[in-house]
């Protein structure tokens with residue numbers, strides 16, 4: 372799988388040059404790095420999220436984590452005004468965004484899981500409703516901001532795969548790599564959690580604390596990835612709600628195990644592969660203008676339905 | 686020794702345990718019996734810190750529940766809960782291997798693997814070690830969970846209705862294994878049972894619960910009487926003495 376990913380990456384870098392290499396290589400390298408980072412971050416976040424919520428059909432995006440990121444951002448702009456917002460050094464701004472996102476995410480989703488009390492259907496439904504709620508609150512806030520100010524802010528806030536700010540890339544990469552290291556360090560404890568709450572407690576691994584730690588890692592991964600490419604919900608080209616779902620479903624097929632020491636790298640590889648390979652095929656081979664997101668959404672929707680129906684039947 | 690003092694517990698606003706004072710001595714097999722809803726599972730899960738204690742104190746050996754660190758307690762007390770559903774797809778050997786987690790915390794060594802092999806052997810699961818949990822019978826599955834608790838290598842072992850869904854042969858096998866753990870390994874075994882005859886056949890001591898209180902306790906022959914069946918279980922079944930121990934005629 373790693374080899375396949377390397378081939379896709381190389382293909383993406385080198386296939387069909389229509390511009391001087393001196394321009395093309397750094398341009399493509401940045402884009403490739405962004406694709407990889409986002410793919411890996413969202414995949415690993417989904418693996419963690421599915422263990423924390425003890426089910427296979429939820430993803431952080433489905434539950435509105437990326438919407439939460441935009442909400443935090445909009446709230447900041449609303450409070451500070453566009454000029455005040457622009458005056459903050461980008462590094463600080465990024466850190467503040469991640470911090471706020473992690474705090475809010477922890478609060479909302481830990482509370483939500485407690486309320487749902489292990490009832491999967493309730494968790495899914497309330498999560499989707501929460502996601503919608505956050506999105507509409509964000510929209511409401513955005514309406515309160517002066518439209519022209521908002522536009523400048525929006526263009527500053529979310530880079531796209533096509534125009535990635537090197538500084539933002541560096542910041543996101545740092546955050547994502549740190550969060551990935553944290554996820555890796557949780558791997559055996561997450562294995563124990565996948566046995567269920569009672570068994571985990573009995574083995575001396577109380578779930579509540581581990582869940583909180585995992586949620587913080589998830590929030591950082593999603594926020595950093597969203598910062599890099601922008602969420603789907605506000606017109607970004609970031610992978611959709613179903614991306615993580617496809618990736619984990621596939622990772623479970625390729626590496627059928629409960630062990631996170633295997634699942635985390637496996638999902639990371641699949642995630643990178645889907646994004647880089649998908650983008651390579653769409654962009655280079657077919658020269659299609661259709662964003663990859665649309666295709667992912669389509670396939671992911673089908674996977675979601677299959678998983679849901681399979682669960683019902685079982 | 687497990688010492689419980691002044692324990693009260695409420696669930697969903699209703700009192701489930703009322704003023705429980707109970708001492709379970711070290712060693713031997715103690716059976717916890719009582720009608721459905723008497724609070725047996727709740728009591729067991731409080732001892733095993735699976736729920737937070739609301740009022741009262743519980744200590745297991747020198748460790749006070751709620752004060753001792755979770756990972757330390759996991760090396761002293763193992764628990765097999767009433768519902769043994771696991772969503773992860775595991776092989777039997779992997780499941781039993783989790784019993785070693787409190788000792789290796791994620792890095793199993795040769796000693797841990799040897800312990801898992803011993804546990805599988807003792808519970809006659811060696812041939813099934815590579816089967817998935819959903820590929821074995823109910824009895825084999827229950828045995829695997831018991832083997833996991835055994836692999837945890839603790840002084841105290843708590844089991845909540847381990848005989849659920851077992852046929853007579855599997856149930857007797859499992860109870861004999863528990864008996865062996867008490868007699869040969871010197872463990873303190875506490876088992877919730879719903880069949881009184883299994884309790885009298887295998888336990889050294891019975892603790893009878895009714896409506897969140899301890900209704901009776903002591904040796905099986907002292908505790909199991911016609912009066913107890915009438916007052917605690919609300920049934921007119923008779924007790925006969927067979928081979929020196931009480932037998933409920935159902």
Ligand SMILES: Nc1ncnc2c1ncn2[C@@H]1O[C@H](COP(=O)(O)OP(=O)(O)O)[C@@H](O)[C@H]1O
Nearest residue numbers: 696697701719720721722723724725726727728
């Ligand atoms: N989550 C809960 N909320 C409210 N009541 C509960 C809950 N769980 C158990 N109970 C009640 O507590 C009582 C004791 O339950 P339990 O300890 O499971 O009994 P046992 O194991 O002896 O059958 C029962 O009356 C049961 O209805």
Ligand SMILES: [Mg+2]
Nearest residue numbers: 725726727767
């Ligand atoms: Mg019970």
